[in-house]
Amino acid sequence: MTDHMNTRLTRRSFVASAAAATLLPVTARASVPTLTARPGQIRLLPDEYPETEVWGFDGQVPGPLIRLRQGQALTRKLVNQLPTPTSIHWHGLRLPNAMDGVPGMTQDAVQTGGDFTYSFTPPDAGTYWYHSHHQSTEQVARGLYGVLIVDETEPPDVDHDLTMVLDDWRLTQDGKTSEDFDRPHDWTHAGRLGNFIHAVSVPQVTTVRKNARLRLRLINVATDRIMEISLIGLEGKIVAFDGMPLLQPQTPERLFMGPAQRVDLVVDVTADEGEDALIASHERDGVFAIVEMPVSGSSTRRGNIPALPDNPHHRLTTVKDARKVPLKMEGGAMGGLREATFKGQRLSIQEMVQLGQAWAFNGVIGMPDEPLLRASTGETVMIEMVNDTAFAHAMHLHGQHFQEVLEDGSFGPLRDTLLMARAETRTIAFRADAPGKWLLHCHMLSHAAAGMRTWLHVT
Ligand SMILES: [Cu+2]
Structure with missing residues (x-):
């Protein structure tokens, strides 16, 4: 068409x-x-x-x-x-x-x-x-x-x-x-x-x-x-x-x-x-x-638009004692990724292409055996996401919303999916409230299928 x-x-x-x-x-x-x-x-x-x-x-x-x-x-x-x-x-x-x-x-x-x-x-x-x-x-x-x-x-x-x-x-x-x-x-x-x-x-x-x-x-x-x-x-x-x-x-x-x-x-x-x-x-x-x-x-126009009643979701007040973990996003066309781990094996770029895999988090393509982080319920965690690729990504956390930690130390709105432009670094934080295995992945579903997936383990 x-x-x-x-x-x-x-x-x-x-x-x-x-x-x-x-x-x-x-x-x-x-x-x-x-x-x-x-x-x-x-x-x-x-x-x-x-x-x-x-x-x-x-x-x-x-x-x-x-x-x-x-x-x-x-x-x-x-x-x-x-x-x-x-x-x-x-x-x-x-x-x-x-x-x-x-x-x-x-x-x-x-x-x-x-x-x-x-x-x-x-x-x-x-x-x-x-x-x-x-x-x-x-x-x-x-x-x-x-x-x-x-x-x-x-x-x-x-x-x-x-x-x-x-x-x-x-x-x-x-x-x-x-x-x-x-x-x-x-x-x-x-x-x-x-x-x-x-x-x-x-x-x-x-x-x-x-x-x-x-x-x-x-x-x-x-x-x-x-x-x-x-x-x-x-x-x-x-x-x-x-x-x-x-x-x-x-x-x-x-x-x-x-x-x-x-x-x-x-x-x-x-x-x-x-x-x-x-x-x-x-x-x-x-x-x-x-x-x-x-x-x-x-009809007659109404006055001010009030805020919605707030939800009972936790909002951050500090990340002073947060557990921090980096998340480097790599791969894709025009990216610098030449080698990465996939299902425990080191792959060259040619092997990735043959397997239809293209994107990595912290050098690992697809779901790693080990979670990106382990946290206890009630613990605050902070993920510094570095988009070292030539494309935008929509990072989605399962199970609860997060907030962006802004440059001035304040916190952005609660979100479950953060749109990151190419070459951006954005830090998100949240209090791990629910036990379980929760995915963190790109919601561009083609990118997720081609490797952009990881998980967090909250116990
Ligand atoms: Cu993506």
Whole structure:
């Protein structure tokens, strides 16, 4: 598909194809509600194209919206009707290690015909998502993800609460998912980038009034693409990153969202009646509206946008006695990595390429036998991450959020995924609160598959 085609499709796709949202009833049931991973078909492109074959939870992309009240338990039985094993990772949620959904570390992959029941109570309100964590470069690209919202006890006063699921599809001319999930060129560069950026609004937008207040929950579910987003005809504040409230809401400028990152905004519609309020994507060949909200009617504009009620997640006050560990990120195209360890063997660059491996943490490609660090619960740890590569990376910690340690000694917002530009050094810290084996990896899923994975052991 050419850039020109992408241009046309991007602009035209939204109204035709915003997927219908399905709300699972959250009432108590005698039997455990299921999420069935299975093939399905969705309308991604305009009518003159065929539907696109996907893998989705309950055959849908995004999968069923899961919505809980803060303090409410989540229980879902994953049933696997795919031709390959799978699992579910509940991204950004604090949960028992055994519920984290990482095959080979916290559970066995769920085989075809098998099932696995996930059950836990998320302590924090916010915008989260769930996705396959098995062969995820392929499975997430095929559509195995969904939205998970935990509502605050007292949610902010808004007219519309809209989740925008931003994906980056690589489609063939006949609208099929391109099945090249492991091209060496993608894995050693910026990952498997698509040719069709597509937003799904949950629920679907019909019209909004001028001055209406919206909560927008943006989720970048792309396997590898950094989304560059701006709002047109909408004015307000960023109120949360990765689900966690900002103590002081920020005025949004252009938003750079790494894979897996979320941004919650509370905005007022400033576009006039008859115009559209827009969410726009900045791409190499131009700026495109990926969500268009027609403005019809008007109401009175509200006043200040308050911060969201805070979550019970720990925030750092000091890192004076923190256990420190360096994490050097190396490899990829145009990087200096010539030799690294993979499964206990020293590999040359030629051998890495043959094995489809490209990236290393501290000289080790892929999951090391020994964790990056061991910590006791309650201990504060600090990871100095040096990006000695020619590419950006989206570093994701499982199990709890971290904060960046800023140059002036203050702490950044709570996040679960940190977007690092090439050649950057960024230090994160957190109090290790949950026992278990927790992954730390690049959420550019092609990079993770090609080696950017390690783990922490909290006991
Ligand atoms: Cu990466």
